[in-house]
Amino acid sequence: MKRRAAVAALVLLGLVTAVYRVDGRIQVTYDRLLNAGSEPRNWLTYSGGYESHRFSQLSQIHTGNVATLEHKWAYQASVIGKWQSTPLVVDGIMYLTQRMNDVVALDARTGRVFWTYQHRVPADHQACCGANNRGLAIHGNTVYMGTLDARLIAIDAVSGRVRWNVEVVPYKDSGYSITHAPLVVKDKVLVGVGGGELGIRGFLDAYDLETGERRWRLYTIPAPGEPGHETWTDPAGEAWKTGGASIWLTGSYDPALNLTYWGTGNPGPDWNPAQRPGDNLYSDSVIAVDPDTGTMKWHFQFTPGDPYDFDAAQIPVLVDMDWEGKPTRVMLWANRNGFFYVLNRETGRFLRGSPFVKINWASGLDPAGRSIQTPPPDGSAVWPGVQGGTNWYSPSYSPRTGLLYVPAWENYASTIRRQHQEYRAGRHFTGGAWSVVTPVAGAPATGALGRGSINTWTEATGTGAVLALDPRTGETKWRFAMTDVTDSGILTTAGDVLFTGGREGIFQALDARTGKLLWMSRLGSQIVNGPITYEVDGEQYVTTIAGLNLVTFGLRR
Numbered sequence: 001m002k003r004r005a006a007v008a009a010l011v012l013l014g015l016v017t018a019v020y021r022v023d024g025r026i027q028v029t030y031d032r033l034l035n036a037g038s039e040p041r042n043w044l045t046y047s048g049g050y051e052s053h054r055f056s057q058l059s060q061i062h063t064g065n066v067a068t069l070e071h072k073w074a075y076q077a078s079v080i081g082k083w084q085s086t087p088l089v090v091d092g093i094m095y096l097t098q099r100m101n102d103v104v105a106l107d108a109r110t111g112r113v114f115w116t117y118q119h120r121v122p123a124d125h126q127a128c129c130g131a132n133n134r135g136l137a138i139h140g141n142t143v144y145m146g147t148l149d150a151r152l153i154a155i156d157a158v159s160g161r162v163r164w165n166v167e168v169v170p171y172k173d174s175g176y177s178i179t180h181a182p183l184v185v186k187d188k189v190l191v192g193v194g195g196g197e198l199g200i201r202g203f204l205d206a207y208d209l210e211t212g213e214r215r216w217r218l219y220t221i222p223a224p225g226e227p228g229h230e231t232w233t234d235p236a237g238e239a240w241k242t243g244g245a246s247i248w249l250t251g252s253y254d255p256a257l258n259l260t261y262w263g264t265g266n267p268g269p270d271w272n273p274a275q276r277p278g279d280n281l282y283s284d285s286v287i288a289v290d291p292d293t294g295t296m297k298w299h300f301q302f303t304p305g306d307p308y309d310f311d312a313a314q315i316p317v318l319v320d321m322d323w324e325g326k327p328t329r330v331m332l333w334a335n336r337n338g339f340f341y342v343l344n345r346e347t348g349r350f351l352r353g354s355p356f357v358k359i360n361w362a363s364g365l366d367p368a369g370r371s372i373q374t375p376p377p378d379g380s381a382v383w384p385g386v387q388g389g390t391n392w393y394s395p396s397y398s399p400r401t402g403l404l405y406v407p408a409w410e411n412y413a414s415t416i417r418r419q420h421q422e423y424r425a426g427r428h429f430t431g432g433a434w435s436v437v438t439p440v441a442g443a444p445a446t447g448a449l450g451r452g453s454i455n456t457w458t459e460a461t462g463t464g465a466v467l468a469l470d471p472r473t474g475e476t477k478w479r480f481a482m483t484d485v486t487d488s489g490i491l492t493t494a495g496d497v498l499f500t501g502g503r504e505g506i507f508q509a510l511d512a513r514t515g516k517l518l519w520m521s522r523l524g525s526q527i528v529n530g531p532i533t534y535e536v537d538g539e540q541y542v543t544t545i546a547g548l549n550l551v552t553f554g555l556r557r
Contacts (some may be wrong), residue, residue, distance in 0.1 A: 022093055022114045022158045026141045030186060033139070034046045034255055040494075041535035043089040046135045046181035047394060048532070050253040051318040054396040055492045056533045060540040061555060062495030066509045067519045068556040072541065075104075075109035075550045079131075083545045086181065086394075086489070088143070089534040094543075095157065096550070097100060097133040101147045103155055105120055111552065115160035126426045128197045129178035132398045133185055134250070134529075135181030137189055139209055144189045146178025152191055152207055165213035168205060169193060173426035174363045175200050181250045185260055185291040188215055192247025196265035196311070199242035199429035204262055204287075205226055206294060216294030220245035220264050220282045228281035228299075239276040244268035245283040249392050250460040252316040254329065257346060258289045259297060261331065263315040269431025270309040272418045279304035280316045284312045286333065288348060298348035302335045303371060308416070309386055309430075310337040314392050317404060318345060319471065332471050334395055336388030339365065340474055346517045354474035356467055357389035359412055378418070381437045385414035394489030396498070400499040402513055403468045407486040411463045413437040420434060464502050467491065468515060478515035488528025488544070501527025507544050507551070523551060 024100040028044060036042070036049040040057040048054050061069070077083055079099040087096040095109040101119035106112065121131075127148040141157045142262040145377040154163040168191065175198025182191045188206040196202065200542045203222035205550040207213065221243045222228040224520050232240040244267050251262035264287060267273075267280035284303040303310045317332040323342075331345040342351040350369025360383045362371040378380055393407040418432040464486030468477040488501035498512040507527060525547025533542045543552045 006021065009214055021416055023091075024141070024158045026090055026093065026157050027142060028090055028138045030139065030184070033184060042091065043087065043532045043534050045088070045183070046086050046137070046140065046250040047252065047315055050255065052252040052315045052394075053317065054394055054490060054530060055398050057494045058533055058535055059494040060145060060535070060539050061493065061497060061533070061542065063497055063511050063518060064495050065555060066495070069509070069519055069521070069542070070556045071521070072552045072554045074552065075106060075111045075113075077548045077550070080488055080515065080548065081131055083548060084132050084134050085545065086530045087532055087543060087550070088136055088138055089532065090138060090157075092159075092536045095136055095138065095143050097135055097145060099133065100131045101133055101145060103136065103143060103145055103160070105157070105160065108541070112488060117155055117160045117162070119151075119153060120146050121146070121148045122171070125171050125177065126173070126175050126198060127179065128175065128195055128428070132179045134179060137182040137184045139184045139189070142209070142233065144182045144184070145182065146182055146191050148177045149178070150178055150193060152177040152182065152189070152212065154209075165215075166207065166212040172200075179248050179440065181323050183250050183253065183260065184209065185253050188291060190251065190260065190291065192262060194246045194248035194265075196244035196246035196248075197270060197428050197430055199244070199268050199307070199423045200246060201241060201243060202247055202264060203244040204247050204289065204294070206291065209371060218289060218294045218296060220287065222281065231279040231281040232276060233278040234276055240367070242268055242429060243276060243280060243283065245280075249313050249315060252318050253291070253344060254318055258290060258292070259345070260291045261286055261288055261318070261345065263312040263314050263316065265311045265313050266306050266309045269421055271307060271416050271434070272431030273305050273307045274418070275420065275431055277305070284310060286312060286316055286331070286343070288345070300343055300348045300350065300369065302333075302339070302341065303337045307418075308337070308376070308382060310335070310388055311393050312336070314390065317395060317397050319397055321402075321471070323351060325415070330471070332397065332404050334336050334390050334408075334469065337361070337371070337382045338389035339371070340406075340469055341369065341404065342471055352474065354468060356406065356474070356476065357408055358383045370415045379415055381413040381415060384409065384415045385412045385436060386416075387412065387435045391487065393487050396490040396492045398492040398512055400494060400496060401468075402471070403512070404471055405490045405492060405512070406467045406469060407488060407490055407500065408465045408467050409463070409485050410465050412485075427520055466498070466500055466510065466515070469514075480510055480515045480517070488527040491531045491533060491542075493533060499531045499533075499544070501531070501546065503527075505546055507531070507546065521553070522550070523547070525549070
């Protein structure tokens with residue numbers, strides 16, 4: 001009776017709605033997270049495992065029978081807007097976020113709702129770029145969510161009740177937000193902040209799983225006296241304070257090296273490097289961090305002094321392979337700047353790099369991997385455009401094929417107008433504007449200086465493709481052309497099937513070895529999340545999100 005009364009009180013507050021009770025035996029240990037690949041029936045982290053392959057060992061659905069996939073169930077969100085969440089699945093229970101900061105627990109076999117938790121985001125928050133949340137982390141019987149008003153919340157996975165709720169950083173008039181899925185490593189939950197277009201100073205935090213106490217903070221822009229500060233060379237010595245370098249995508253983790261890897265965003269203001277001369281470390285970089293102490297062990301910067309808003313907001317993909325005859329721990333990275341990189345993830349040493357889309361802002365990479373920038377004249381087309389050759393949409397690596405699969409934007413360039421802009425707290429701080437060179441009817445074609453919201457900027461035009469890249473050579477083994485831009489993540493499986501979607505609202509299955517289209521379903525709305533696969537009661541399912549609908553497929557019975 002006491003429990004029912006408590007749930008009823010929460011319902012009245014609008015914070016949690018309990019429909020069915022989740023099985024109280026849920027227990028995701030750290031050992032299970034370390035070995036997530038060995039239980040492919042589940043999807044335990046944002047990228048499927050610490051190595052971020054977005055690959056599943058499930059093979060019940062394969063190239064020979066994927067054409068018989070049919071709709072099994074759907075769940076519809078109640079909030080309008082792009083739904084970018086990647087669900088977690090734990091022993092038959094699906095956990096996901098929906099806009100703005102709701103958490104929903106579902107039966108992964110039928111879609112029935114167990115409970116819903118709603119975090120009320122203040123109306124005066126200034127999150128960039130839109131009211132997005134990409135997912136959760138789980139440990140024990142607790143799920144963890146970052147919020148648009150820059151809080152980190154621990155929620156009981158059984159009841160939907162809050163265990164703790166801490167402020168990561170004051171949101172008001174600051175531009176700070178959290179939009180990515182946190183990452184649990186050992187006894188900590190790691191989370192970074194977004195807001196690179198609003199003059200923030202980025203950082204990565206670690207919090208105690210049980211108490212929510214902050215254990216450490218690593219700023220991604222060094223202060224005076226810290227290594228890397230010399231790369232901010234404005235005469236006033238103030239640019240670093242509003243220099244961006246946000247962390248708005250989930251990192252990866254190598255337990256053998258005890259290093260976690262995170263990509264950082266653009267320096268600010270985005271398009272006017274005259275206000276922030278220098279390389280602007282550690283923006284546009286991957287940073288390797290000791291999760292116990294928060295110490296940065298190494299970094300690699302993809303676009304020094306970035307004047308194009310390229311970011312390095314992609315998922316680090318960790319692969320062990322023979323490199324020049326030696327077993328090597330590598331990191332694969334198809335960067336927004338249009339180059340595909342292979343790095344040694346023990347040291348950060350550059351191994352190779354090559355373009356995977358059309359590029360004219362650089363003539364190549366030097367032996368250390370530094371871009372040889374050859375800026376086009378002001379007002380002329382920059383390839384790739386502002387949204388990049390790829391963006392935040394997750395790639396996938398299949399150990400069966402040895403290929404990295406990348407959602408790419410092609411036939412897409414921008415012109416950029418640079419303009420001095422004074423920083424104002426909580427306002428967009430971009431230092432210019434851009435226009436699309438290759439507009440498509442119906443797509444917004446410009447981004448304006450100081451616009452109150454830049455949510456529509458992600459609608460820039462171009463055409464999409466799935467590229468299958470050979471890490472050893474950089475060669476594109478096959479290319480699957482989309483009818484519109486692709487802004488969905490990619491999933492591959494042991495059945496040699498690749499699943500992806502795009503802005504045209506088509507969910508499709510390809511042969512991971514050849515790129516041949518095997519099956520498709522027209523879902524009628526933009527697909528912006530990363531698809532997942534899981535198994536319940538011996539049946540394999542595939543789930544994606546189109547518009548306001550989470551849709552789950554299985555084989556015809």
